[in-house]
Amino acid sequence: MAIVVFADHHQGEIKKAALEAIFYASEWATTQQQEVIAVVIGEVPHPSSLENLGQYGAHRVYYVNSSWLNDFDARLYSLVFREILEQLQAQICVLPHDFNGRALAPYLAAQWQAGLLTGVCSLPESDGSFQKQVFSGKALAWMHVHTARKVITLLPNTFSVKQQDRKATVENWQPSQVKADQRKIRVKELRTTQGRVPLSEASIIVSGGRGLKGPENWGMIEELAKVLGAATACSRPVADAGWRPHHEHVGQTGLTVRPNLYIAIGISGAIQHLAGVNGSKYIVVINKDPEAPFFQAADYGIVGDAFEVVPRLIEAVKKFKGLS
């Protein structure tokens, strides 16, 4: 039996959340004596490099190299997956809980007649239950999937992958039940922000709030993010005021993030904001108001004026990294 994983990629580069999903599946597989098969859909520039997915725990890679599958489409990808899962008589499919995984997983679960559990943050425990964050991170729930077939999405940044010295076998695989003319969605344009760390994958996030007074003051936020190799984010009022783009909004009605380090600057820490970030491993709060509720959720804090603290912090990080 096999655990099948969606190895989502961007122009051949397998996404971090997908590598975590492969590693998660391999940890799961060791207890079940199962094989891990990573499925790569759409053309990649260097197919032979896919053998490196073995380092994350994949035994085999199914490479579906059809150009008409280059653009993600939940329906078409689901048809491909269903065919693979049926051919392998697999019972478990693992996907990253990111933008594409979240669209594909429910579609596939419906078509493959499987139970669906999204955003899990643990391997199955001894009673078979999975841990998952609920109420936007304000609580945890342990859930059972009662169906034989299971589609599981893994919350990004939950498992730190351990690489091993192994290579996967790469096999070309072609669907026989899905054809190019079944495509009903045409991707017109793809815009990616080059050179930036996507928020969902970032291990460090530097986030700014209203305390920064205006968009013109974001230079130091961006500089701190740059020296730390971090992504930038913001609170809801900042996105609503148009100081920063909506996709940077972190919180209950924005993006939920789980970085290793979340640095909140000039954010008071409203409950809705905390809900989006309290899965972070460490939280640093910089705020001039010692009563800011965010300090209660923080690991480290500096009570001080951001306009003085942040430039000094940038210098301290540069010194630490040997950049100055």
Added chain:
Amino acid sequence: MKVLVCISKTADTTAKISFTADQKSFNESGVQFIINPYDEWYALVRAVELKEQYPDTELHLISVGGPDVEPILRKALAIGGDMAFRVDLQPISIEPVAISIAEHVRQQGYDLIFTGKETIDYNGSGVGGYLAGLLDWPFISLATSFTWDGQIATVEREIDGGREIAEAMLPLVVSCQKGIAEQRIPNMRGIMAARTKPLQVIAAPEKAKENFVSIDHFALPQKKSGVHLIEPGNEEELVRLLHEEARVI
């Protein structure tokens, strides 16, 4: 065009989250319930805007739940929509909700279905995709913009570190998030009109009563042990702690 918007009831964003003594269920006492923000602010408002643009649009709302979701559906009808349906079933997980709605869609026939990107209580983000999968319709998730020119829908969606713009024909299922529309406050006329709009209760299909996924128990996350404050001016100490103690840089 006939449009369906899926509405879910959730605890208010400011609600204090607690559980019953056995940790088996969410403690609802003293909790305010609202329309799931993604369903209300984005899915519903964008659908109402489409009806304003194309007045012959028929706009229906649907929710799966007990009689307690009816006030939520009335609130939604105050923002817009011609009529609402309640599938009489206590929703336990994604699958029964999607199966119930799919059955209704097969009977009524729709061209376009909007859902919110996820509910803020169980954060499943699965109903839209599962529903589309059951119907075998194309599905676009996490839409930040939706336009329809009478023939082709143009949808912008968020992807890792970027944007994707896609074109699709109807029928189509779209899950909506921030950017697709702006929150609207219902006016008095809307609230009055909502009182008399039809709200029909329908039975859930048998398949929706199966047990797919269930919650065993809940827990609140462990509290932080307390913040370690560092004096301003001593930022180098913070960097040292992040490196040596937290090991995150």
